[in-house]
Amino acid sequence: MNKKQKKMLARILIAAAMMIALHFARRAFGDRAQEPLWFFLYLIPYLTVGWDILLKAAKGIKNKQVFDENFLMAVATVGAIAIALINRSGDYTEAIAVMLFYQVGELFQSYAVGKSRKNISALMDIRPDYANVEIDGELAQVDPDEVGIGTLIVVKPGEKIPIDGVVAEGVSTLDTSALTGESVPREVRPGDEVISGCINQSGLLRLRTTREFGESTVSKILDMVENATSRKSRSEAFISRFARIYTPAVCACALALAVLPPLYLLLRGAAPGWGDWIYRALTFLVISCPCALVISIPLSFFAGIGGASREGVLVKGSNYLEALSKVQTVAFDKTGTMTKGVFEVNGIHHSSMDNAKLLELAAHAEIFSTHPIARSIRKAYLEGMVFRGGGEPAEKAESGGRRLEEERVADVREIGGNGIVAEVDGKQVAAGNTKLMDSLGVEYIDCHHVGTIVHVAVDGAYAGHLLISDVVKPTAGEAIRALRAAGVARTVMLTGDAKKVGEAVAAEIGIDEVRAELLPGDKVAAVEELLAKKPERAVLAFVGDGINDAPVLTRADLGIAMGAFGSDAAIEAADVVLMDDDPKKIALAVRIAKKCMRIVYENIWFAIGVKLVCLVLGAAGVANMWLAIFADVGVMVLAVLNAIRALFTKELR
């Protein structure tokens, strides 16, 4: 508890003690003192516990923001005291008790919110405080903000990596759990890229920074999490709209309840019973206080987002959490999402020249490309892979002596989605898919193996093809099954790859539908087509690995980026970011969102339901003010406790 809360607790306890003491004192000496004296004595605990509410209510009126819960409480309690005075019943306890319980509720709420806030910020405690920089042979701790790109920093065992960089020296294991929820440590050695926010577990590491602190992963993630709850979901917007109309509406109802029935009775010539009806109206006001809803809904979302981030699932706003719970169709990118995206050259067929020569030409043509397929071709060449006469890979030969020589390559043209045309050693080398061959008018020989086929043509003549295959992630099949279990009706795979490859992967992991041979632009069109076909309220999510999928991520109802380590485009374009690249996390995210939304709806229905019942009872004169305040505070406490449940995600794993 902080200072303010302790002070409040003291006020509540003192006022409660005084109230009880007065109650018994009055029983014992009630006849010995005059009524006004008791009134002033009772006023002391009332003001002790409630002066700030009265003040806030007055301020609200002054600032023309009349209707809030302070106003409701002030009117109800002052009214109850006035009735006690007029009726000469001397029952002031009721007003004090209402104020007392209201404050207990507020205190509990502020304590609960503070507690969960602390829990969640502890989860996200990845902000590094300093970086060790070596200055004149001495280690100095400096503000990470002041470290420039390319600086050599030292990370000792047990310390957080402050800035993204590359290992220059040292071997160690990294704990990435704060970022990914993954508990298996990652090994790093010189040359490996490391991400800020991971904890260095065993050895001393020297890193060369590759980004400034402000651009580092850890800053980006913190920024995202901090801004997450400012994007309000539909349910939240509903609640704040609801509160805006609701409070004036119940005030009007209360006024009507206080005035109309007595007037009616008066006209009929009966006794109007003003006191009774005003009392009912005040009870009505106490019950109507909307705090349970106003606080518990944002708290549920906050806890849900917090719980998800502990699992390595970053949700950018409550609205996206809500969308996640309604996902019906999931479209996947293939490469890097359902497959490892690590390609290997697994064969060379129909080559018109020496296999090694073909590989050499292809590797040089692809020399500047960042495409994973290009990388695998270069790797195969550099590692000196040897292919037998039949085209099957044999053991690696000697790996020395092979280099990619840029000066041998000229005039490189990358044809998006099709391949590359370049001049190597003065020969025109085209490497790409069948569409590229068609556009060049080269007749090609198709491959009966499943995989990505890179056809190569040299000077317009077909020179053979490379068979490159990717490995399906081990958890992909399980991920699709888990999504089905979580209520996803349709799964679609979008891939730029050949139809045969796409279908083979889809069949292996159990995806319903495949759209293959899509250019980057076609993926957007495919998503748009799926969007047009789905029912209006269902949500279509697109899952991509974030490097080249940015436009599709933006177009889908919900963009989910996977394996976002260090990929800026993913963090910016996606609505939900999965920190590691395990596809099972998609289903986990859906389950977390569903649980959170279930809690939100439980709270909405529970709170509104109890309020309505109590309002009717209050208007009918069955419920008194004691019951009213118990209902109000009780509902709030239960709703807040229920909201905090959204933080726990263990059983969803």
Add this chain to the structure above:
Amino acid sequence: MKKSYKIEVDCANCANKMEQAAKKTPGVKDATVNFMTLKMSVEFEDGADPRSVMQDVLKNCKKVEDDCEIFL
């Protein structure tokens, strides 16, 4: 220009009031208060001096909710 400030406030409704007050302050283009993270992010109008504008924001917030604090 966008800046974010740490704030202290007790209830969700008070945070909403602060947000309204901050939005109405001259020199502020847009403001959002995040009750859960206790952060206020303010987008300033072009040419406005954040320092002096934030003083006004604080004053306006205090007017509607004297229990609040903005750490400038």
